[in-house]
Amino acid sequence: MNDAAATVRTTYREALRAALRDALTRDERVFLMGEDVGRYGGTYAVSKGLLAEFGDERVRDTPLSESGFVGAGIGAALNGMLPVVEVMTCNFSLLALDQIVNNAATLRHMSGGQFSIPLVIRMATGAGRQLAAQHSHSFEGWYAHIPGIRIVTPATLEDARGMLWTALMDPDPVIMFENALLYNLEGELAADAGPVDINRAVVRRAGQDLTLVTYGGSLGKTLAAAEVLAAQGVQAEVIDLRTLRPLDMPTVLGSLAKTHRMVIVDEGWKSGSLAAEIMARVMEEAFFDLDAPVARVCGVEVPIPYPKHLEEAAIPQVAGIVATALRTVGHHA
């Protein structure tokens, strides 16, 4: 039927919307809820048009109360629904942290497996839009600390289109972090694109000189850096983690076993971060594969600044990734 090679020009935002529309169509238990998701069409315009298409039972605007509507989503999931809850940005999700960490993440375990919470929470993350500190932080690494929830970070059109349904089918809570700079990402997507695996990291570019590990909003910058490195004779392998919890370490370590050098690119702060966790696991599981210390390109440890030049300086950029990668392969005389 469908020509496998047929593609459509689309954006990350449209791919997310297509995923929502697909989920709402596939299963009547699915509904979307959050601040301004209905009449306004979503703060980032992801759910634009869905209210008219599916009605206000299934696309629900909520009060400005993260704890309230995330808790409602957990309750709905406990009672057999498949809720998709949108939290405007991860910065505001901290108001719902009690619901997420103390309820969503624990109830399966505390009930001896009697309760499932097939909930998906979507939230925007990351800096770069001059929205200042209270709208620009990256907390996915924090959430990845919590057992009982799965953390996914779509970084491509395919994953924006495909991760939602797979996440809804997971019987446990899944939080999807959408880097806000990606919403306008434009490209070709297979016309028949559908659900994708959310267990595995993916090698987005193959190379043998070093491994660049990243995810989400930093993937594009890291691929651009790999391009610059290639021009200088350094072949970087780029891994998109895709899922931050549980981490797909076999893919990461498999690449390291080939390249023996690694740089981790993570917009989050270094201290106690996801990048730190990956380094720790490399030490535990692959110490003898290392030919150089693992290096990190992370967010500078300040609240994300408002001025454009300072904001850019505070998060990973192509030049910084290239410089760190060159230092890491610097032992090659």
Add this chain to the structure above:
Amino acid sequence: MEAGTLVEWRIKPGDAVTRGQVVAVVETQKGAIDVEIWDSGIVDRLVARPGAKIPVGEVLALLRGDGKTAAPPATTPSAIAPTAVTAPVPSAAQSAADRQKISPSARRLAQELGVDLATVQAQTADGVISRADIERAAATAKPAAVAPAAGDWRAQMRKAIAAAMARAKREIPHYYLATDIDVTPLLAWLAAENAKRSVVERLLPAVPLMKAVALALREVPELNGFWIDGAFRPSSAVHLGMAIAMRGGGLVAPAIHDADRKTCDELMAALRDLITRVRGGRLRSSEMADPTVTLTSLGEQGVAQVFGVIYPPQVAIVGLGRIRERPWVTAGTVAVRQVLTASLAADHRVSDGHRGALFLAALDRLLQAPETLAEKA
């Protein structure tokens, strides 16, 4: 030797090991030696801790047979050499400041490729040795650098030599024989042979001499073996102990195994390898334990003749002096020939001068037909 200090394990529990594999490094009076394992199997448990001084015969590790769960057979260093003789005992830990910076991966690669880290130079300003440096070192196979110097091991080694040689002179009734051998044909053959070879493949004169000594020993088995518990135990294999001087004093005499069965090229490779590792302080336990006879060549130092002292429990030592031009009378005519004085010191409890003389005669005869040495196995 009564005890050794475990320096490091080269295996870990769960590893599959095969007979002859190097499993540990043990520091002895004769230096740091690589201990080989005598059974194949799976490493079940490492009993001895690195740094511990362990009596000979003590259990070092437990093995289980392939795929089985039982864990009895033990690895012990007891098979290491009868008595202490020689060799360096490199002093243990270097201070943190002196410690070479080596990436973990490079360190493991060096182990896998048998590269002596002391010989590797980092190519970059930060001085960290990386995989590329190890690969380069393995490719060029540079000779090893001198083992870490310390006054301590030299004194230890001298003590070990003193003990072994005093025992030899106290217990072994030596008899001595020597003969002059015309090696002109040998040198002519060697020159022709080397002309055909690239520089790296060339043979040293020592190589056909080793081969001839090994073959001659097969003809007189009373010179090849051990005197143990009041009886001679001949050896069917000829493991030629090569006396090799250490830089800065002392010597070791590790074995070249089955020297009589090796071709000249194999002997040359074995000799080069042995000398490299002697100077790098990395010998294997079987090389230290196995020599069935010793060969010592002091010709390079200019001496005409060697009167050897037997290394117990061996029963003979063959000495080679300098090759020099001498007037040589054949059939009533004086000619200038290249002449070598070969000597034998042998244990009179095992053999008599008659047998020793037959050995030197055989050596002479073999050296007159050098072209046959190359092939003979």
